[in-house]
Amino acid sequence: MIAFNNRKESIQFRFPKGFWWGSAVSATQIEGAADKDGKGKNIWDYWYEQEPNRFFNGVGPEKTSQFYDRFREDIQLMKEIGHNSFRFSISWSRMFPDGKSINRKGIDFYNQVIDELILHGIEPFVNLYHFDMPLELQKMGGWANREVVNAYVQYAKTCFAQFGDRVKKWFTHNEPIVPVEGGYLYDFHYPNEVDFGKAVQVAYHMMLSSASAIKEYKELGQDGKIGIILNLTPSYPRSHHPADLQASKIADAFFNRSFLDPSITGEFPQELVQILDEEGYRPEMEDGDLDRIEQNTVDFLGINYYQPRRVKAKEYMPNPDAPFMPECFFDHYVMPGRKMNPYRGWEIYEKGIYDILINLKENYGNIECFISENGMGVEGEERFRDKNGTIQDDYRIEFIQEHLKWVHKAIQEGCNVKGYHLWTFMDNWSWTNAYKNRYGLVSVNLDKDSERSIKKSGYWFKSLSENNGF
Incomplete structure (x- = not known):
């Protein structure tokens, strides 16, 4: 066992x-049991069957980290490393294998997960959709088809009624x-x-589905x-030049405000609406x-x-015959x-x-x-395992600390921040990257029947939670 300083007076933040x-997870990335107990195929199951070469080392979603069969053991570990809350997603295709008919075994599974979390004093945070469209609904066009919005609302209502x-x-x-971005x-x-036209329609239908589910939830009167x-x-501009500032404003409208504004204010950003109208993509x-x-x-x-x-202003005019893209504007x-995570290819910028x-x-x-998510994926973490079998991931502890310092500063300045969930609880399957980069507080050893072991960061997280700071 790794000991951390628990003296209250040593807490700076x-x-x-x-x-x-x-922490946070998604169904497809941890459950496994892809065809068990009546679950239907989702688009990830199907795509892997069609093009396994597009997945790192040819590893697909059929097994992942076996949470479906080991959730009690995993929830015990969550409690052990200091969780008081846990965000997971429900697999739409486990609840509705064909997108429309209910699978009772799916409901039973999520009831057991929710009850087990509550038994251990961990509040369940439940997300309804995390990239995993049921294949039967994708055959209808997925989010591009308005009928799928209606199917989603029925699915959401069922979840509210069963688990609310x-x-x-x-x-x-x-x-x-x-x-x-990924699909269209x-x-x-x-x-x-x-x-691009289909991408706009998909985005619009997803936003409409969100508002529709919220409407149903409010009408149920749950507390x-x-x-x-x-x-x-x-979106940070290269400089204060007006053209760079405008580039960052448009990038922000496409990738942040497109969902942020309607979700909070109920209106779409005018800069985006104007572009869609001018380019003929409403x-x-x-x-x-x-x-x-x-x-x-x-x-x-x-x-x-x-x-x-x-971002910066465009260096060259876009090819008029190429597909229309947001990058036509920046x-x-x-x-x-810049500071980088070389394994993921992402800049680390804590002040963001x-x-x-x-x-x-x-x-x-x-x-x-x-x-709701913040984390660091690292390739080849096994090389940091010590003689006692614990992965010494000090880089992850530092990553969390440096981000939390800025969260703490925001709270001190009056921001209404209520929590921090790491991505993720245990090493999971990361879409096309499979198990290339590891993100978890808990290691999953694929060579030993997905054996779990707490990393140094997991013990540190326990101290963080118990002290409510560091």
């Missing part, structure tokens, strides 16, 4: 009483911009299309809160849609933060001397988390929020 300490007596923190979507712009998620989780990536809408979005905003916000976005900028929180305070009514 103290967090508010009742702060949410925990115990679950008081709900989220409609995790990172809704990612299926738009940049070809890193299924269905691997490059079609919890419902929000959305957004990966906010601050989505198909129905009467009453915009009223529904305006009237059903979130109670609170989850913030996923990993890296900044740095170029990406590599800042000299503070800038996000100050923006929410100043421009979005200081909405209640929490850090």
Whole structure:
């Protein structure tokens, strides 16, 4: 066992009483049991069957980290390393294998998970959609088809009815911009299309589905809160030149405000609406849609933060015959001397988390929020395992500390931040990257039947939670 200093007087960064300490996961990335107990295929199961070569080392989602069969053991470990809350997603295709018919075994599984968490004093935070469209609904066009919005609302209502007596923190979507980018712009998620018009329609339907689910939740009169989780990536301009500033403003409208504004204020950013109108890409809408979005905003916000976005004015005019892209309005900028995570290829910029929180305070009514994901993926962590079998991931402890210092500063300045969830609890399967980079507080040894062992960061996190600071 690794001991950390627990003396109260040594705490330099103290967090508010009742702060949410925990981690986040998604169903497809940890459950495994991809075809067990009636679960239907989702787009990840299907894409892996079709193109296994597009997944790191050919590892697909069928097994992942076996949470489906080992959740009791895992929840015990969560408690052991100081969790008081835990965010997971429900697999839509486990609940509704064909997108429409209920699978009772799916309901039974999530009931058991929720009950086990509560038994251990860990509050369940439940997310409804984390990139895993049921294949049968994707065959209809996925989020591009308005019928899928209706199917999602039925799925959401079922979850509220089945679990809402115990679950008081709900989220409609995790990172809704990612299926738009990955599936319909940049070809890193299924269905691997490059079609800006369809991307806009998908984004619009996802936002409409979020507002529709919120409407249903409010009408049920349950006593919890419902929000959305957004990966906010601050857009920093290369310079204060007007052209660089305009580039960052447009990038921000595309990748942050496209979901942030309607979720909190009920309105889409005018800069984005103007571009869509000028370029002929306004989505198909129905009467009453915009009223529904305006009237059903979130109670609170989850913030996923990993890296900044740095942009500059266009160097060259875009090819008029190439597909239309957000990058028609800006170029990406590599800042000299930036700090990097070389394994993930992402810049580490801790102050970004503070800038996000100050923006929410100043421009979005200081909405209640929490850090719902933040983490560091490292390749080859086994080389840091000591003679006792513990992975010495001091770099992860430092990463968390340096981000939490900025969260603490934001709280001191009045930001309405209620918690911090790390990505992630245990090493999990990361979409096309599989197990290339490890993110967990708990190691999963794939060579030893997914054996779990707490990393040094896990013991440190326990101390963090117990002391409510560091």
